[in-house]
Amino acid sequence: MKYHPVTLVTGLVVAAIFAAMLVCFQVRQTEVAVVTTFGRFSRTIDKPGFNLRLPWPIQSVHRFDNRVRNFERKYEQVTTRDARLILIDVFLGWKIKDARVFLERFGGDQMMAEERLEGILRDAKNGVVGQHPLSDFISPNPSELRFDAIEKEMLASVKPKALENYGVEVVLLGIKQIGLPQSITEKVFERMKAERDQLVKQFQGEGAGEAIRIRSEADLRRDQILAEAEAKATVIRGNAEQQAARALRTFEQNPELAVFLLKLDALEQALKERSTLVVDTRTPPFDLLRTPPTPATSK
């Protein structure tokens, strides 16, 4: 029997590939692997790369996805410390921390692991929510809110149990949803409507009242301003009269002349603009028209 060299090389390559498949394996960046020898734990490989093993059935390799997995389950009803019924849903992110424990507890079944996690999570949720009143979950006062603290308490409750019992690390936990039972939403809507109606009435009265207050304040302010101005003007005029009074002492030298001069000024001022004058002939200088001057007087 003659062997062709190409056939021989091909056969050798194929045989080498099969042999390599039996003794070599790789662990991906996203994986962690457990090597067992005759079913008993040998070692954990948590670094990615190329690895060797004894061929099956001596050694077996169990690979698990080592990335953070999201986990969430039911939107469940829980009672707060102040006996309020709320619905709460919590999500968590978990990854395999101890692959050996994980393999021994679940045989690599991640669904089974999540079922167990659900139990731990439910216990933590009920326990923590039961220790807090509703005002710790929702409050307009930031100092009263315990939203973050509640999440931390739940995480602190879940994390050690998951790691110790299942080889699982819970890396994140958060409240996904908070709600109220259906019957309570009905009551909330009724309350909200009542509050809105009250606000409507309040705004109706408030608007008119506030407007009246502002207008009356404006009127008051205007009167104050004008009164102050009048007072100021009066003071100014008073000062002027005072100064004038000092000047009037001059007139005391001859009151008769002073009165005469003031009357003349008053007469001129009174008939200054667009006046109509009705006089008879006895009024000087029109009296000149009544009696012709005599020669004696003309002289």
Place this chain on the structure above:
Amino acid sequence: MNDAPETPPQPPPADAGPPQAPEAPAPAAHAPGTFEDASSQALSEALHSSFRVIKVFMIGLTLLFLCSGMFIVEPNEVVVKLLFGKPEGTGKDQLLQPGWHWAWPYPINEKVRIKVGQSHTVSSTTGWYQVTPEMAAANAQPQALGYLRPEADGYTLTADGNIIHVRATIKYRITDPIQYAFGFTNVTEVLTNIVNNAIFHASARFTADQALYKEKTAFRDAVIARVQEKIEAHEVGIALEPSDVETVAAADVRDAFEKVNQMEQARSSEISRARSYQEELVNTALGQSNAIVNAGLVSSNRIVSGVQAAALAFDDQLPQYVENPRLFQERLLAARLQRVLTNTNAKFLLPEEFSELRLQLSREPESRESTPIP
């Protein structure tokens, strides 16, 4: 094959080309043996042909295997090349940039493509009302039922214990492709829950009025800040881009909220009008105040200067008056009457004796008619 029995006639060698047709029929005594030889020869030839095809196919496969290592990284992506499952290189060298690259076929090398150039979007799933495709197409809102079904209707609880609908649409781009691709089984699920968490976290500290109307921007900022805080804490490997947060009142109380808003608007308008009145009135009063004070000053000046002038005139005229009071008075009176009579519009001189005087005082009917009627 070469191990075929060596019986005459010898079959042609495998590389001898197609078999030649026999030149003369075989003798009848040799008929069975000849038939077997022909069968063997045909089988051999068929096997040779098959091996030739397989050889060509193998060579082709080998070439294909070698060429399959060529790949292109597109402009909007990076590729991480795994060597036996481990990323090649360190730091930024782990990321193959756009262009031609080569890798060994799997399982030696593995290529992981990550879309880093495009913006990704994730939306909350828990705070919004149930939307059917028909409602989404018509942009319709749900009918008020009087209650909400926890299993179907999403909503959040506000700080004042009210119910509102919130939907956050967060946009992001990948900044750490290694962490993004290898850190989480399903990043979108994790991000969705982080966004869900953020809308409840923000709702817990804003009242319904604040979240819906008065502080919408602050509410949106609170949601985004919470998402940012969480993605940094959990090293998701992304950076947020401008995102959107919507809030609406539940269908059952929407009308009530609208009514409050209308009343609040009316109240604001009324107050605003009153403030305008106040401003106008006070400004006018301030102007009038200035005018009053100025009038006072003018009056003051007039009084003082008038009296001072009169005093000066008095001093000047007193000696003449003392000299002949009657003549002085007559002279001054005549001079002043002259000015007065010159300035008057009309002058009526009555006779010395008259029985009746009638005055028509409406001298200027035109100006009265032109006076505007208040």
